[in-house]
Amino acid sequence: MTGALGRGRSASSSSPLERPPAPDDTASPPRPGVSLPVDAASPPEPGITPPIDTASPPEPGITPPIDTASPPEPGITPPIDTASPPEPGITPPIDAISPPEPGVGPPGSRPWRGPLTDWAERAPEELGVDPARLSRALELVGARGGAAQLCVLREGRVLLDRAIGCRPDALFCLFSAGKPVTALLVHLLAQRGDLELDERVAAYWPEFGRRGKEDVTVRQVLQHRSGVPVARGVAGDALAMRHWERAVREVERARPRWPPGRVPAYHILTYGVILGELVQRVAGTPVRALLREAFLDPLGLTDIHLGLPRALWPRHVPVRSAGVAGRPAAMLFNRRSTREAVIPAAAVSATARDLARFYQALLDGGALDGARVLRPATVEEATRPSSDGEVDRFLGVPIRWSQGFQLGGPVPGRDLSPAMGRLSSPRAFGHNGSNCCIAWADPSRRLVFAYLTDLLPSRPHGADHVSEVADAVLAACR
Numbered sequence: 048m049t050g051a052l053g054r055g056r057s058a059s060s061s062s063p064l065e066r067p068p069a070p071d072d073t074a075s076p077p078r079p080g081v082s083l084p085v086d087a088a089s090p091p092e093p094g095i096t097p098p099i100d101t102a103s104p105p106e107p108g109i110t111p112p113i114d115t116a117s118p119p120e121p122g123i124t125p126p127i128d129t130a131s132p133p134e135p136g137i138t139p140p141i142d143a144i145s146p147p148e149p150g151v152g153p154p155g156s157r158p159w160r161g162p163l164t165d166w167a168e169r170a171p172e173e174l175g176v177d178p179a180r181l182s183r184a185l186e187l188v189g190a191r192g193g194a195a196q197l198c199v200l201r202e203g204r205v206l207l208d209r210a211i212g213c214r215p216d217a218l219f220c221l222f223s224a225g226k227p228v229t230a231l232l233v234h235l236l237a238q239r240g241d242l243e244l245d246e247r248v249a250a251y252w253p254e255f256g257r258r259g260k261e262d263v264t265v266r267q268v269l270q271h272r273s274g275v276p277v278a279r280g281v282a283g284d285a286l287a288m289r290h291w292e293r294a295v296r297e298v299e300r301a302r303p304r305w306p307p308g309r310v311p312a313y314h315i316l317t318y319g320v321i322l323g324e325l326v327q328r329v330a331g332t333p334v335r336a337l338l339r340e341a342f343l344d345p346l347g348l349t350d351i352h353l354g355l356p357r358a359l360w361p362r363h364v365p366v367r368s369a370g371v372a373g374r375p376a377a378m379l380f381n382r383r384s385t386r387e388a389v390i391p392a393a394a395v396s397a398t399a400r401d402l403a404r405f406y407q408a409l410l411d412g413g414a415l416d417g418a419r420v421l422r423p424a425t426v427e428e429a430t431r432p433s434s435d436g437e438v439d440r441f442l443g444v445p446i447r448w449s450q451g452f453q454l455g456g457p458v459p460g461r462d463l464s465p466a467m468g469r470l471s472s473p474r475a476f477g478h479n480g481s482n483c484c485i486a487w488a489d490p491s492r493r494l495v496f497a498y499l500t501d502l503l504p505s506r507p508h509g510a511d512h513v514s515e516v517a518d519a520v521l522a523a524c525r
Contacts, residue, residue, distance in 0.1 A: 166208045166215070166400065171523070174201045180523035185209065187516050193501050194219075194364050196399035199520055200407055200495040207520075208400065218355065218362045218396040219499040220380055223315075224480030225395025228351065228405075229322050230269055230451030231421070231429060232338050237265075238425045242329050244269070244450075248321065252328045254299045255321070263307045268314070268321050269450040270433040274303030275321070276312040276441040284316040285379070289388040294320045304441075311434045311448055312441035319391030335389050346408055346415045350401040354389045363396065366483070369505040377503055399486075403497040406477065406488040410495060430454075430476045452476040455487065464510040467496075468517030482509030485517075492524050 171178040184207070188197055194212040196219065198205075210217065236242050242251060244266040249256025255263070263273045278284050278297040287294045298320050305312055314321070323334040330337050335353045343351055355363055363386055368377040379385055380394070388394060397405075404415060409430075413421025429451045436458060439446040444463065447454035455467040455475030465471060466479035467487050477487020477496075482504050486497040498516060503509075 166205055168208055169204050169206060171206065174204060174206055175525045176201065176206060177523045177525060180519065181207070184516050184519035184523070187512065187519060188498070191500065191502065191512060193367065195498070195500040197499075197516075198399035198403040198495075198497045200403050201524065202493045203407060203411070210399075213364055213501075214362075215400060216350065216362060216398055217364050218350065218352070218359060218398060219364045219484055219501065220366060220386065221395045221397055221402070221484045221486075221499070222380075222393055222480030224402075224478045224484045224486055225353075225397070226318055226392055227429075227451050227478050228338065228342075228353065228395055229319055229326070229334065229391040232326055232334070232342055233265065233269065233322050234425050234429045234451065235342060235421060236326065236329055238422060242325070244428075248273075248325060251325055255324075258300065258302045260301070260303060260307070263303070265325065266450065267308050268318070268325075269429075271311045271314050271318070271439070271448055272308050272433070273314070273317075273321070274305040274307045274309070274312065275301050275317050276304065276314050277301075278317055278320075281315060288316050288320075288390045288393065289385055291320075291323075291389055295324050298324070310440045311437055311446065313439050313446070314392070315441075316390070316392045319393065323389070323391045333389075334391065342420055345418050345420050346404070347418070348401045348405055348415075351395065351397040351405060353391060353395050355386045355394075355396045357387060359396075360386075364501050366503055367501055368503045369508070373503045373505065397499070399497040399499045402486045402499070403495050406486055406495045406497065409476075410488050410490060410493065447473075449476055453478050455489065464514035466510065466513050466517070468514050468521050470518050470521040479513065482513050485513050487517075489521075492521070494520075494524060496520060 171181050184197070188195055188209070188211060192212075194217065195209075196211070196213065196215065196217065197207055197209045199207040208215070233242070233244075237244050242265060245264055247256065247261070248263050248265055248268065249261055260273070260275065263275070267273045275298070278294075278301040279287070284294070284297065287297050294316075298317055301317070326334045326337060332340075338353050343349070352359070360383060366377045366380045368374045385394060386396065408415035408420070409426050412423035413419055413426050430449045432447060432449055432454055434446065434448045435454075436445045436447065438444065439448075445458050447456060447458065453466070453476070454473065455465065455471030455477075456473030457469070458465055466482070466485055467475050467477060467489075471487075472489050472491040474491050475487050475489040477485065479485045483502055484499045486495075486499075488495045496517060498513065504512065
């Protein structure tokens with residue numbers, strides 16, 4: 048990338064995608080923290096917040112089911128009251144979103160500003176993009192309703208930067224779309240020589256190496272091949288996830304379901320616990336602090352958070368569900384104790400802008416705005432395929448995995464809606480989060496895509512929607 052993201056003139060007035068200035072009497076979009084109406088009940092997508100007795104495992108990045116029959120543990124913060132819907136008309140039209148005035152925001156929030164970046168959109172034609180086709184993506188996002196952010200960069204320049212029903216600095220829960228953040232921290236430690244990817248996890252964390260896990264390697268965890276997709280079970284892991292020491296002990300007691308290294312089996316929550324505790328054992332620093340000091344701050348990524356800081360709670364966006372089955376998960380992730388906890392596999396909070404800049408840094412070989420954190424060889428290793436069309440044993444569908452990311456491209460043998468789009472390149476890398484949030488980068492098109500929403504959707508609308516939005520953007524890129 049040359050220079051700061053988005054520097055240069057904004058889209059010309061002839062572009063149909065230009066955002067007209069909002070009239071003075073336009074209703075303000077709801078601030079983070081205002082709940083949106085819950086959609087009518089519909090059957091859940093397999094694995095998307097299913098009831099506890101479901102037989103289908105979740106899809107990659109899917110919110111785990113919650114054991115609603117179990118009473119809450121002592122000391123658990125009660126759910127946040129998100130029952131009040133916004134007033135009619137509070138969500139402005141897609142083409143009428145304008146950044147708020149500096150200093151305007153909910154109580155306790157910092158003044159809005161773009162970090163290191165001029166977020167003025169470039170004219171699509173200037174970036175080799177068909178504006179008519181690109182408008183289809185905006186139509187799909189607007190039609191879904193609720194709060195959302197869509198940020199698309201091409202050649203390091205801003206193609207789209209839209210906030211719908213929220214502010215540009217609103218913080219969304221990424222669910223599993225946040226998994227690559229901790230995975231890259233492991234790759235950073237390997238780059239420094241602090242650990243070896245082919246070394247046994249037990250060499251750094253002795254208590255892990257028991258009950259059949261003695262030979263599990265760091266690389267196998269990164270590839271979802273450790274054989275430990277869950278510790279106690281999806282529901283049990285979800286109940287333990289807010290309590291780090293408890294989650295660690297559960298992983299130490301777990302037995303592999305498959306021989307380590309033999310098959311890919313998606314690690315829903317154990318991915319973050321194993322990698323996070325490994326980082327802490329190797330570095331001697333809490334994973335949240337090391338991520339901030341060694342990775343996020345050097346790149347100026349001030350709006351990506353592993354565990355939402357208490358002072359930023361006014362900027363959080365509550366989660367809503369599309370059906371009855373998803374409501375327990377929405378309630379759990381709307382709890383302050385969940386959003387503020389260190390849950391690397393499921394509770395990173397971010398803005399679309401900073402998530403897009405995160406992926407731009409990877410497209411540029413590990414550097415952003417003149418600051419380098421990763422070497423190009425490290426990024427290449429993290430995005431190298433580890434399974435290509437192989438059926439994931441826990442999910443029951445073919446998934447293209449790398450060593451920290453999901454990969455784009457066609458999936459053989461199944462009529463699926465790939466999260467990165469049917470038009471996605473096999474070189475694309477990123478991660479889906481419950482079909483609620485997703486981000487990816489495509490080196491072949493020099494394209495970054497970050498789409499964050501507040502909706503935990505039901506089947507098949509969730510997978511179809513994120514795939515259609517991605518394909519609309521991809522089809523527009525000439």
